[in-house]
Amino acid sequence: MQTNAINLNDRVAIVTGGAQGIGLEVGRRLLASGARLAIWDINSTGLEQARAELGNHDVHFERVDIADYTSVEAGVAGTLKAAGRIDILINNAAIVGPNATLAEYPVDVWKQVIDIDVNGTFHCCRAVVPVMIAQNYGRIVNLASVAGKEGNPNAAAYSSAKAAVIAMTKSLGKELASYDIAVNCVTPAVARTPGAMEQAPEHIRYMLGKIPRGRFLELNEAAAMIAWLASEENSFTTAAVFDLSGGRATY
Numbered sequence: 001m002q003t004n005a006i007n008l009n010d011r012v013a014i015v016t017g018g019a020q021g022i023g024l025e026v027g028r029r030l031l032a033s034g035a036r037l038a039i040w041d042i043n044s045t046g047l048e049q050a051r052a053e054l055g056n057h058d059v060h061f062e063r064v065d066i067a068d069y070t071s072v073e074a075g076v077a078g079t080l081k082a083a084g085r086i087d088i089l090i091n092n093a094a095i096v097g098p099n100a101t102l103a104e105y106p107v108d109v110w111k112q113v114i115d116i117d118v119n120g121t122f123h124c125c126r127a128v129v130p131v132m133i134a135q136n137y138g139r140i141v142n143l144a145s146v147a148g149k150e151g152n153p154n155a156a157a158y159s160s161a162k163a164a165v166i167a168m169t170k171s172l173g174k175e176l177a178s179y180d181i182a183v184n185c186v187t188p189a190v191a192r193t194p195g196a197m198e199q200a201p202e203h204i205r206y207m208l209g210k211i212p213r214g215r216f217l218e219l220n221e222a223a224a225m226i227a228w229l230a231s232e233e234n235s236f237t238t239a240a241v242f243d244l245s246g247g248r249a250t251y
Contacts (some may be wrong), residue, residue, distance in 0.1 A: 003224065006231050009034035012083040013230065014075075016066055016124060017093030019046030021193035022143065024053070025219035026090055029227045031057050035088065037080045042063040042093070055075045066093050066120030069127070076127045085135060088230045089128045091121045094161070099200045102156040111155045117161035118168070125172060125183075132181050139230045142169050142185035146245040149187055154203060162187075166241055173239025184229050184237060188244040191217040213246030 006029075013030045017023040018039035027037050031054070033136035038060040041047050047061050060082040079086060097113040099105070121142055132138025144164030147155060166185055173183035190207040208216070222244055228234060229242065243249055 003029070003032070003220075004228075006033040006227050006233070007118055008088070008227070008231060011035045011230075011232075012038065012079070012085050013088035013090065014038045014040055014079060014086060014124075014128070015090040015092055016064070016120075017039045018090075019043055019050040021043075021092075022188070022191060022219055022222050023090070024050055024225045025094040026092065026226050027054070027059070029164060029220070029223035030088070030090075030230065031059070033227055033231075034062075036083055038062060038083060038086075040066070040075050040093070042066070049186070063104060066123055069117045069123045072120075072123040072127045076131065080131070086128055086131050087117070087135075087137060087139065088139045089124060089132075090226060090230065091124050091140070091165075093120060094143065096199060097155070097157045099154045099203045105157060113157040113161055117158070118164045121165055121168060125168070129172070129176070129181075129224075130244040133176070136180050138179070138181040139232075139234065140172070140181070140183040141226050141229045142183070144169070144185045144187045146187045146189050146243075146249050149241075149245075149251070150248045152203075152207065154200075169241070170239045180235070182229070182234055182238040184234075184240045186222065186229070186242045186244050187249065188222055189217050189246050189248055191219060191222065192249055193219075210248050211246040212248065215246070217244055217246060220230060 017043035062075045065071040094117040143164040145162040147159040151159045169185040
């Protein structure tokens with residue numbers, strides 16, 4: 001498939017959870033559009049694999065635990081030292097958690113999902129937004145989920161976390177509307193990512209059965225929308241939710 005040209009020349013982009021899945025595919029698309037890329041991930045092995053895959057490109061790698069604000073601050077400092085600025089933040093890192101009813105959901109795992117998916121997204125925005133305000137430019141794209149709109153049974157933690165990401169996007173986008181900073185989120189349906197494929201087969205079948213397109217979201221399809229939202233051309237829309245659910249959600 002021929003891709004549309006998006007001009008991200010010399011823009012510095014951070015992609016969290018960028019060592020695999022949608023994050024890595026977004027990173028590839030941003031690089032192809034001319035951006036300078038910083039990949040953040042907690043997985044050291046994944047970072048090395050991504051380094052090998054992207055060996056032809058000048059990419060900055062940071063091991064960051066987004067659930068730890070001190071780690072995020074260090075990631076920002078390291079990225080600024082390497083690249084001099086931060087223009088784009090793609091908040092992709094998240095975990096799905098197990099499939100279980102709310103009444104049986106492990107309390108410690110619930111807290112872990114919220115800590116990474118919600119607090120982690122907050123931490124990254126909290127640390128990067130002042131940099132963007134100082135330069136009066138920025139594009140933030142948060143990865144939510146159709147589960148955050150509709151709520152998936154047996155996935156209450158993930159659904160709740162992604163609903164919170166949608167609300168956070170709306171709040172932050174309104175706060176930053178007077179600057180040349182756009183904050184938007186996308187709500188993907190299920191794609192063949194490592195985290196999604198770890199879920200119970202019956203849950204995957206349930207999610208696929210809800211998609212009118214009748215198939216998984218392709219990673220390059222997600223990357224295409226995210227790359228445009230991260231571009232200077234997206235100069236008006238902010239605090240908005242862009243659907244990637246294949247027709248499952250029509251709002």
